[in-house]
Amino acid sequence: MNNNLSASEITSGMSSEAFAHHPGYTRMFAANQLTIGIFLPLRFYQGDMRALEGQTALVKDIDQRGFASVWVRDVPLYDPSFGDAGQIFDPFTYLSYLAAQTTRVSLAIGSAIFSLRHPIDLAKAASTIDHLSGGRLVLGIASGDRPVEFPAYGLDLDTRAERFAETVIYFRQLLAESSLPIRSSLGELAQAEFLPKPAYGRIPLLVTGSSRQTPQWIAEHADGWLTYPQQTHTQEGPLRLAQNICRWRDAIPDRGFRPHVTNEWLELTADPDFPRTPLNGGFVLKTGRKGLIDLLGEWQQAGVNHAALGMQFASRPPSEIIQELAEEVLPLFPSLAGAAPSSITW
Numbered sequence: 001m002n003n004n005l006s007a008s009e010i011t012s013g014m015s016s017e018a019f020a021h022h023p024g025y026t027r028m029f030a031a032n033q034l035t036i037g038i039f040l041p042l043r044f045y046q047g048d049m050r051a052l053e054g055q056t057a058l059v060k061d062i063d064q065r066g067f068a069s070v071w072v073r074d075v076p077l078y079d080p081s082f083g084d085a086g087q088i089f090d091p092f093t094y095l096s097y098l099a100a101q102t103t104r105v106s107l108a109i110g111s112a113i114f115s116l117r118h119p120i121d122l123a124k125a126a127s128t129i130d131h132l133s134g135g136r137l138v139l140g141i142a143s144g145d146r147p148v149e150f151p152a153y154g155l156d157l158d159t160r161a162e163r164f165a166e167t168v169i170y171f172r173q174l175l176a177e178s179s180l181p182i183r184s185s186l187g188e189l190a191q192a193e194f195l196p197k198p199a200y201g202r203i204p205l206l207v208t209g210s211s212r213q214t215p216q217w218i219a220e221h222a223d224g225w226l227t228y229p230q231q232t233h234t235q236e237g238p239l240r241l242a243q244n245i246c247r248w249r250d251a252i253p254d255r256g257f258r259p260h261v262t263n264e265w266l267e268l269t270a271d272p273d274f275p276r277t278p279l280n281g282g283f284v285l286k287t288g289r290k291g292l293i294d295l296l297g298e299w300q301q302a303g304v305n306h307a308a309l310g311m312q313f314a315s316r317p318p319s320e321i322i323q324e325l326a327e328e329v330l331p332l333f334p335s336l337a338g339a340a341p342s343s344i345t346w
Helices: 007-011 023-028 055-065 090-102 120-134 158-175 215-221 237-249 289-302 319-332
Strands: 033-038 071-074 108-114 139-142 182-184 187-191 205-207 225-226 262-268 278-279 284-287 308-309
Touching: 007 187, 023 033, 023 108, 033 108, 033 205, 033 215, 055 071, 055 319, 071 090, 071 308, 090 120, 090 289, 108 120, 108 205, 120 158, 120 308, 139 158, 139 215, 139 262, 158 182, 158 205, 158 215, 237 262, 237 289, 262 278, 262 289, 262 319, 284 289, 289 319
Parallel strands: 033 071, 033 308, 071 108, 108 139, 139 205, 205 225, 225 262, 262 284, 262 308
Antiparallel strands: 182 187, 278 284
């Protein structure tokens, strides 16, 4: 990053040129193209850790088969009312482990709850993984949607919007090359220096949904946008998604390219012709691979640049689904060559 950047430039969103040499970003994102990632966990948690048994071997397979990314979730506490325990492991610790088990796949968090943690701790964890992975980290960020977590942290749920925005600014100031003093409601930093700085100048931040910010704030501050996909069993959802993406990109101050990401939980059937059918109130899509290919094509036409596909609710073994996606779907939406990860041995 240029040492002469102003404070506003340091804390604003950046176009793809700023990430031209970033291995994680360039593996996943390019204008008018769609790549595919896999959301973890691969099996649904049903009360014991066996849900994660063998997952690392499958992540290695995902890496070797050439998928663009693997995604982990940030769910600090299990709230039974949500019925979904997420990844179980801490996302930053787990990605550090997966960084040592993989070579090329981008490592993404969807999404780190920025309103729950201090920006120094977030920056330390993120920049550490960034270096350990050779620059493969892509960071989705969110303000949090599980009310039970905030009182457990001693935080007021009603202030999460302000804490999120302050944390984004503080986080970016910590990682910047310049030695700007930091003055924030979350703390002040005048003389100490933060290390390590990112391996490739900056860690891309993908804002999730609104994160309780205005559309203009997202247009100005997000390096990319991660949103729910709308309905996926008909073409109406992708058309509405296209309108949202277009409005967002029109509001970006420099009109430079910013990637859009969406995701879907799949029940991918063995019958390739099975029609796109919503399950669980539309939370899961049951479909054969032809329907999935059609959906991905509609998303690409809508301006989506990356699709994170989850299979934790699927009835087929994850290994079968990964193989089918790799052999039948991935060739139509290939990962990008991108910049090669650095090969420093730590």
